[in-house]
Amino acid sequence: MNYSFWEKYFIESPTDVTVIGSGIVGLSAAISIKELRPELSVKVLERGYLPYGASTKNAGFSCFGSVSELMDDIAHMGVEDTMEVVRMRSLGLDKLKSRVGIQDLEYQHSGGTELFRKTDLALMEKCLDAIPMCNSLMKEHLGKDDCYTFQTQKLLSGFEPVCIINAHEGLINPMSMMLSLIRMATAKGITIINGIDVMRIDKDNKYLQTTAGLKVQYKKLLVCTNGFAAALLPKIPVTPARNQVLITSPLPDNPLSSGYHLDKGYIYFRSYRGRILLGGARNIDAINETTTDFGNTPLIQQHLIQVLNTIYPGAESKIEHWWSGILGIGESKYPIIEWVDSDILVGVRLGGMGVAIGSYLGDQLAGKLINNV
Ligand SMILES: Cc1cc2nc3c(=O)[nH]c(=O)nc-3n(C[C@H](O)[C@H](O)[C@H](O)COP(=O)(O)OP(=O)(O)OC[C@H]3O[C@@H](n4cnc5c(N)ncnc54)[C@H](O)[C@@H]3O)c2cc1C
Missing domain, CATH: 3.50.50.60 (FAD/NAD(P)-binding domain)
Structure with missing residues (x-):
């Protein structure tokens, strides 16, 4: 230089x-x-x-936790530590919104939806049972009422019709x-x-x-x-963890209306101006995704494409761009x-x-x- x-x-x-x-x-x-x-x-x-x-x-989810992720974290970290981290996320989002402003974030208060695969019935039952407990934790620690509700959805027929909505989540443009x-x-x-x-x-x-x-x-x-x-x-x-992401071109009748979480949050998808953005799945190849190198791999790409075709059959041919980012995780x-x-x-x-x-x-x-x- x-x-x-x-x-x-x-x-x-x-x-x-x-x-x-x-x-x-x-x-x-x-x-x-x-x-x-x-x-x-x-x-x-x-x-x-x-x-x-x-x-x-990143994917631009303004989120603080789905029921399955909360249950998983409670199992690993205990209730107090889990809720302290959730509280940090919630305070952080409040600060971000007040600092940057809803308009400059392109914030959409879309809610967050946890979906379940048709093969994940046991997990779905467990999460549905846990809704009252999760709601009372959110009320106690964040002062948020009726955070989670279960609803039926018909638009994404490749997934279980029962889903769980987090009313306090949204989407931004990172x-x-x-x-x-x-x-x-x-x-x-x-x-x-x-x-x-x-x-x-x-x-x-x-x-x-x-x-x-x-x-x-x-x-x-x-x-x-x-x-x-x-x-x-x-x-x-701190361990690096790569996350791979795809985005399609704008799709007619895109069925997505919020931010969606699948597989305990390892997979996430949303729409952006008619496009589908989908990413994650680092858990299926944890060793190779423990890297600071940017890039995309056939294994994760194939997995994400399979999910994409479940969300919107045929969308594979509309994939416009792939990228990756590196996050920091730990015990x-x-x-x-x-x-x-x-x-x-x-x-x-x-x-x-x-x-x-x-x-x-x-x-x-x-x-x-x-x-x-
Ligand atoms: C694909 C993907 C999707 C995600 N989706 C979401 C989401 O939807 N919602 C959410 O809440 N979170 C999401 N995350 C996580 C979130 O984006 C990160 O946790 C967050 O951005 C981390 O911010 P940071 O400032 O700590 O790190 P970074 O944004 O990584 O910033 C660190 C900076 O340090 C610089 N740097 C590193 N080393 C050096 C060096 N030696 N010298 C000079 N500069 C250096 C890097 O260039 C980088 O700009 C996602 C992450 C990824 C990768």
Whole structure:
């Protein structure tokens, strides 16, 4: 890279706070820091031309949990921890809506629908039985009434006619969300520098080594690199998980009216301006999908195509585009907010509902950081 003296000086000079990663977490944290302490200088370093992880590649579900996912999480994490994570998602969505605005998010209050395959009758029965318990948990922890109801649906004949609706979920456009956050950050005087790939953190000398040979000095550092965190901080327990997605061209009489969850949330689909967007299924090839490499694989593609044809027979021929994104997962669905050094705070492991939890995590990181500047 052929940096001029001016560019090198600008990029390498320390600011009060340096953030690595301009996804929803990095930008939300940077904005919250400026809201709390406008006098602090904040710089965000991003290796992509845009955020290049999950925040502009996700499916745009504004969701906090289907009944089957909730039951699964309760079985693994217990009720209290599960509901604490659900509460974070719900608070995060409230914050996102109030910060960015419904219009700029292209928010549609469509509800969320959990569908069941015709072979999943046992799971369906279990979930239907669990609705009263899940509703009382949502009332107790989120103050939300009548969150889940079961209904019958006829449009998607390839699935069981009984489905479960979450009345409080919706859909957004993730690109619009991130563009709004970028505009907001810039308006607050936050410097976002794209094309800066941080290769190593030198904790002793407090600088970041970039792949292009720059040494960026930092005072306080916030690492918001989610699924890519292990490359800079190998001890942080975050595992990358690739998610593959397809979108069709606009389809006549597209039957989708909300965001749909299938297979405990591993598969998700929705419509966007008449198109069908469908993604997930990383659980069918967990080992190969544990990667920070972007890409699509025949195994997952075939699986998603099969689901697509169940939703809308013949839609396979209308697939217009495939992509993938990388999220960060771990043993627990709790995000990690942790000081790994006196000047380095980490905010990662957003799981599959990072659109929901991101703004909440940003606030938490900002609160912790400004107490220490
Ligand atoms: C396909 C897909 C679908 C999803 N669907 C949904 C959904 O519908 N609803 C929902 O709530 N969540 C969804 N998620 C999850 C959600 O998108 C993520 O949890 C969330 O975007 C994570 O935000 P983040 O800011 O932590 O990470 P990211 O958005 O990944 O941002 C991290 C940034 O750090 C940058 N970076 C990494 N390493 C370096 C480095 N060394 N130097 C410089 N920069 C670096 C990356 O380029 C990236 O831009 C989905 C995820 C995927 C992949």
